[in-house]
Amino acid sequence: MSAPTKLGPTLKRGEKVFEYRGGRVVYEILGKEGDFIALTPGGRFSKDIEGLCPLARELVKGGYRVLLWDRPNCGKSDVQFYGQSESHMRAETLHALITGLDIGPCIIAGGSGGARDSMLTTMLYPEIVRKLVVWNIVGGVYGSFVLGSYYIIPSILAVRGAGMRGVIAVDEWQQRIAENPANRERFLSMDPDEFLKVMLRWLNAFVPKPGQTIPGVEDEMFDNIKVPTLIIRGGENDLDHPKRTSLEVHCLIKGSTLIDPPWPEDAWERAGEARAQGKVKRFNMFDTWVQAAPAILDFLAD
Template sequence: MLIRPILTALLFVAISAPGHAQEIPAMDAELTTFQYPYPVHTIQLQIQGQQLHMAYMDLQPSKPNGSTILLLHGKNFPAAYWDSTAAELGKSGYRVIMPDQVGFGKSSKPAHLQYSFQLLAQNTKALLDTLHLSKVAVLGHSMGGMLATRFTLMYPDVVEKLILEDPIGLEDWKVKVPYQSVDKWYQGELTQNYEHIKKYQLDGYYGGQWKPAYDKWVMVLAGWTKGPDAKRIAWNNALTYDMIFTQPVFYEFENIRVPTLLIIGLNDRTALGKANVPEDVRKTLGNYPVLGPQVSKRIPGCKLVAIPGVGHLPHIQAFPQFIQPVLAFLAGS
């Protein structure tokens, strides 16, 4: 059956052609037409009176080294964007678990849910329990870095090593950014389209340097805005933005007690709510060249790797520079 791979390829072509953003096909809440790089499985979760499902990929290496790594995605990406990272880790013998958190990717998008990082951590622990995994290394990117931090703090006996890749939450935005209600987040999400999403990623993630390979990750978000579940997706996005803004991990880095690697792109300037503050304040937000060293000093024994000329997504924008320190850290060197 080649229907899904062919469809996915056609979708990539459609959005790669200049001036053809309107050709992006609609996508449903669970991305049924979007092909993931590895087989997708699900577990069922009973949460706040609802039966929800959590999708995940489980890459089994051909020559296992006995270790497992858990990859936690960011806010604006599905677990599928770990494709190259998982492949390289698998070649080195690691079993790789890649969940879509509830509210993201191919997992449930509930009509109502009180989101918290503690809840997402519990869901992730339930997945590991289902797979009978008691020890893992954890790699979290962006929002996944906040979740990885919370997961490590909640389950220190499970986490062997922690890797944070351009995590958000290295500062507490509430100190400088005015609060925005869930309703306002929701209204903003309803206005999203391909052009807005691409501009945000171009400016905020890649420092103004775009490559065609980045388009497929815009396609997922843009396809949702055209789909039958657009309002439900927007509502979940609003709820998770509120979670991120109101539930900082910033004050707890000193409590991490596992070996930690912090990787940052020196061009990263990601910060929540930057558009809601004056220009002089905006310049002080998301300054990763400053935030990275500050936070690494607060995490006992943390190793910092800073990658020049790279923005918010080192594992996509500069994969060789990203994966080398990851593999070295996991191997203990």
């Protein structure tokens, strides 16, 4: 039996809901005063992913207020499927959130997929951004193919084989339904053909193409980034967030600042090994992000 649509996520203290395009976005603001930083994690991870809050708290100690948000399809927020790519949808949502809360122009910051979301937001909506900080930028054939195969292919196979009831059986969407029971009915109310069309479009964004240093974004879009930008480059042998991609983005964003990672060069690889060996249930790479706080605060102070 489908859960009634009135059901939604259980909010913890400090969490609020922002509605946009028929979907609810769960967010919270840390800190009481100072300029705002919109902080975005990677993948489809929630704002509550281990490692993100410690970084946010350090930024608050540095005199800032931090906006943490569950992007559509992440954490407690509603699932939504529209736009040229998932990152385009997230960028549009972040723009709506910042303008709706009247906290812009603000500082935009994010790592991994959150870096792509942050850069795209700055490209599309430069008027809401004061400064940009990004790290663990995804790129390259391997990194792009992994994202497409992990986040998109399972849903395509499910909807083709069993319609939307097949989609809600996908492990990742089961997690979204557990965190927000209303998502079950949202999925079941979707037209499977339209859902498949969106998934194929989103998959295409992860197919490496000439002139696209980061997935689904034309290099010429980088010309729209004119704000001071800090890039923390990828690790030496990180296949998911290649050092080369960070260097190319540095070249594309005129006047940007590129620094070495404050965490070990092999941090992501070691986290992956620990996960594969069953030592952790999920990547712990985000645990190192707090180490970037001093460099970020120094950059923002200039």
